[in-house]
Amino acid sequence: MKKRILPVLSLAFLGAFASCEKKEVEETAPTSLSAANSARSANLLYEEDLESSLFSTAHNIENNGTSWTLSSVTNPVYQGAKAARFEIQKGQTLVGSSKRVRSEVTIIKGTEYPNFPKDVWYSYSILFPAKGFEYDDTRDCINQWFEDGSDETTIRAQKDKAFLEVTPASGSSTLMKYDLFGTSSNGKSVDGFNNIPKDKWTQFVFHFVHSTGSDGLIEVWRDGVKIHTINGRNMHLMIPKWKIGLYKSSFLDGSSSRSSRVVYFDNVRVGNSNATYADMVGGTTTAPTPTPPTTTEPTTPPTTEPTPTPPTTTEPTPPTSPTTPAPATGxxxxxxxxxxxxxxxxxxxxxxxxxxxxxxxxxxxxxxxxxxxxxxxxxxxxxxxxxxxxxxxxxxxxxxxxxxxxxxxxxxxxxxxxxxxxxxxxxxxxxxxxxxxxxxxxxxxx
Missing domain, CATH: 2.60.40 (Immunoglobulin-like)
Incomplete structure (x- = not known):
């Protein structure tokens, strides 16, 4: 992948999917890193394929410093040879001045980026392992668009469901929930949503127009299919920063029946206002799903992991070349x-x-x-x-x-x-x- 130096002092952009409780979104003081970033398109503000580094150009990494909380793995992977593995454990050393159980990466922070646009694209591929992300009645925070600790937009998992929670409209206190593995939305109970497919990679693309008003927009694609168009308010006060990983408040208060949580990410991207869906997926198709490593809970990442064997297919595989650019005529x-x-x-x-x-x-x-x-x-x-x-x-x-x-x-x-x-x-x-x-x-x- 070619290296591109972004003409900014730092890449800081808020981060995490919808409405974490106040106690869930306190964070440690950020550590600004270099603005150097791998990006194959001028429309990408950030791109991490995890092949040569582990979020080395991200804004901030929040974990307890142990190697198992954030590690590079060769199985499972979505594309290429490596992916990122996040893990948290009940009873682990707490993180930062807020003393929370978390392993998260702030990818980019809009408030520290000159003229950061309201119109932004985000994408990644994610895998929830059957062994490591078992059913739990309590909530996990997977992704945050984080602001000031209130009225956020986040991605949550609970009861084997995953959903986007969007900050409430002005004058309302009702968070709107949108099923990420179905199309249900607008306050439908989590129990009615579709189950998370375990041991299977899913590619998500999110297009935001960040706004506190009616001109706000969130569009969501799952594996190439658009599943939600959400109009209206989606932030509280300011352009957020974007965080991915794992955060679980019930590991601190002891209400969860589980002792650890694991999730995998690959191909993480942030696009500017000129980005397209094709920029965010890189012109790729969904990769075959390898068998994830077998672990016991709590887990420690293995030092040597097997290379996945792709499934046999009798049908032609579509080429992975980027979309032919649409011409000015035709x-x-x-x-x-x-x-x-x-x-x-x-x-x-x-x-x-x-x-x-x-x-x-x-x-x-x-x-x-x-x-x-x-x-x-x-x-x-x-x-x-x-x-x-x-x-x-x-x-x-x-x-x-x-x-x-x-x-x-x-x-x-x-x-x-x-x-x-x-x-x-x-x-x-x-x-x-x-x-x-x-x-x-x-x-x-x-």
């Missing part, structure tokens, strides 16, 4: 459409995973969105199924429509696909020359 993007209702579902980006069960949709179509004045679009679909189609009437649909926007159905087979399309002059029966650049994406139907 095809700009692809939209997945529910052909039963003719409603748009999501923009399909490179590496997207389209889960029919999660979306609750069985029949699709794909629309190419083009610049004004386009005449003809030629589609070429390959992979699990193949199809070539030329369309010269808007909407330009891979499987056609009735010429009035009533889309034809595609009962897609599960598998990997490659889609290429371009615009041309002329008509369907007499195509002219290309007027754009071929736009290529790879995606998976589940």
């Amino acid at each position: 095809v700009l993007s692809y939209t997945l459409v529910n052909s039963s209702t003719d409603k748009d579902i999501m923009t399909i980006t490179n590496g997207a995973v389209i889960n029919r069960k999660t979306l609750g949709v069985s029949k699709f179509n794909i629309r190419a969105n083009t610049t004004a004045g386009s005449s003809v679009v030629k589609f070429v679909l390959s992979g699990k199924e193949s199809k070539t189609r030329i369309d010269d009437v808007v909407p330009y649909a891979l499987f056609g429509d009735d010429r009035n926007g009533d889309y034809n159905n595609w009962s897609a087979s599960s598998g990997n696909y490659r889609l290429e399309a371009n615009t041309y002059s002329g008509t369907k029966d007499k195509m002219g020359s290309a007027t754009g650049t071929p736009y290529v994406i790879n995606f998976t139907i589940q």
Whole structure:
């Protein structure tokens, strides 16, 4: 990975997912580190693939200094050869002046970054191990957007569920909860949310417009599928800093029945206002899930760990090259459409995973969105199924429509696909020359 020096004095940005109790979010005094940072895109403020370092350019690391609280591991990993392992234990040495049970990394702190934008992207891949993150009635804090100790936005886990808690609207004291492994939201009880899939990597992307008012925005993608769009207030007073790791207040008061907690992170990124979804996922697809190391609770990270064996598959694996940049003219993007209702579902980006069960949709179509004045679009679909189609009437649909926007159905087979399309002059029966650049994406139907 190429090194890039950011033109700032320090990278400090608030950190952690929604609404930790006051006693949970007190922190130690930060230690500012170098602004040097690995980033493969000018749109990334921070990127850590964990291959050559362990958060060496992060703003601050908070743990008790023992090697098992934060370690580099070779199994499990999401991509590449290494990932980060966080662990906390009941009865461990407490951390900082606030004396808490935590192992957290403040990735970046907005208040110490000149002209830090309100519009920011965040992403990482995370794995909850079956042995190390067992069911617990009490709460774990996994991710914080931290401000001043009140009305925060955080990610929590409780009762084998994971959820985003968003700071309440002005004048309200009700925290809104959003299921991270389903689509339930707005105060639904945690018991009604979907269970965390254990021993499986999940990639999350979060797009924030940090605001104390109605113009605030949080968009959430899980493994290429957009699961939440949350409008309104999402911070208390100031641009937050972003923290990931483990924090558990019930290890201090003794109310948890567990004695340790473990979680793994990989491919951690922060993007600026110009970042795109493709920047945040790096143009990659979901990696195969290796078998995590077997440990006993409490655990100590092994010194030598086996290299995971990828699963055998008979289907072609989509290339891991970045998304072809959308041209200034021609095809700009692809939209997945529910052909039963003719409603748009999501923009399909490179590496997207389209889960029919999660979306609750069985029949699709794909629309190419083009610049004004386009005449003809030629589609070429390959992979699990193949199809070539030329369309010269808007909407330009891979499987056609009735010429009035009533889309034809595609009962897609599960598998990997490659889609290429371009615009041309002329008509369907007499195509002219290309007027754009071929736009290529790879995606998976589940």
